[in-house]
Amino acid sequence: MDALTALHNRVSMPRLIGPAPTPEQQEALFQAALRTPDHARLRPWRFLVLEGQGLERLGELFTVSALNRTGDPNAAEVLRAPSLPQRAPMIIIAISSARVHPKVPEIEQDMSCAVAVGNMLVAAHALGLGAVWRTGELAYDPLVREGLGLQAHEKIIAFLYLGQSMTPDRAAPELEPRDFFRRWPES
Ligand SMILES: Cc1cc2nc3c(=O)[nH]c(=O)nc-3n(C[C@H](O)[C@H](O)[C@H](O)COP(=O)(O)O)c2cc1C
Numbered sequence: 001m002d003a004l005t006a007l008h009n010r011v012s013m014p015r016l017i018g019p020a021p022t023p024e025q026q027e028a029l030f031q032a033a034l035r036t037p038d039h040a041r042l043r044p045w046r047f048l049v050l051e052g053q054g055l056e057r058l059g060e061l062f063t064v065s066a067l068n069r070t071g072d073p074n075a076a077e078v079l080r081a082p083s084l085p086q087r088a089p090m091i092i093i094a095i096s097s098a099r100v101h102p103k104v105p106e107i108e109q110d111m112s113c114a115v116a117v118g119n120m121l122v123a124a125h126a127l128g129l130g131a132v133w134r135t136g137e138l139a140y141d142p143l144v145r146e147g148l149g150l151q152a153h154e155k156i157i158a159f160l161y162l163g164q165s166m167t168p169d170r171a172a173p174e175l176e177p178r179d180f181f182r183r184w185p186e187s
Pocket residue numbers: 010011012013132133134135136157
């Protein structure tokens with residue numbers, strides 16, 4: 001698939017099953033992430049790749065987080081938590097490791113990580129894989145952050161769920177460029 005076709009037609013695929021991306025597909029995804037624009041080449045990001053036991057461990061962290069929030073072991077949120085990471089055979093957790101830099105503000109480093117996630121989404125589509133970018137309050141919960149070994153200056157930018165789409169690709173929504181792009185100054 002050529003680059004423009006992938007860019008124009010990518011859609012999120014939330015219903016995913018195994019198998020996980022092959023080693024060759026993973027390599028292609030990782031290389032796509034590493035081509036993110038990166039002011040001053042700080043490489044202010046790192047990625048955790050979870051399958052199998054990793055997904056189970058993430059489910060345990062999500063459960064601890066939900067229990068801490070609700071205080072009720074029978075709350076629907078707590079009961080559902082272990083199954084959340086099982087919605088895909090692989091999750092890549094994208095982490096921004098932004099540091100204080102005289103020329104590159106934190107937001108630029110976070111955005112570089114976000115673009116890496118975007119690159120992986122498009123690469124996944126080009127490879128015939130399904131993918132969806134998720135965050136939610138679990139991404140910002142100190143218990144989840146700590147359990148995954150994040151340092152104080154790091155942020156979870158994405159839980160990128162990856163696998164085989166259970167449904168055929170949806171048509172991408174058609175947006176009108178002129179609703180978003182204007183010449184400036186207007187003539
Ligand atoms: C930073 C970020 C966080 C997101 N978090 C979630 C999420 O937690 N749950 C969810 O269903 N969609 C989430 N989304 C949206 C989906 O990934 C997806 O982009 C959206 O449903 C639109 O679908 P499309 O990508 O096919 O246009 C998030 C998107 C971004 C950019």
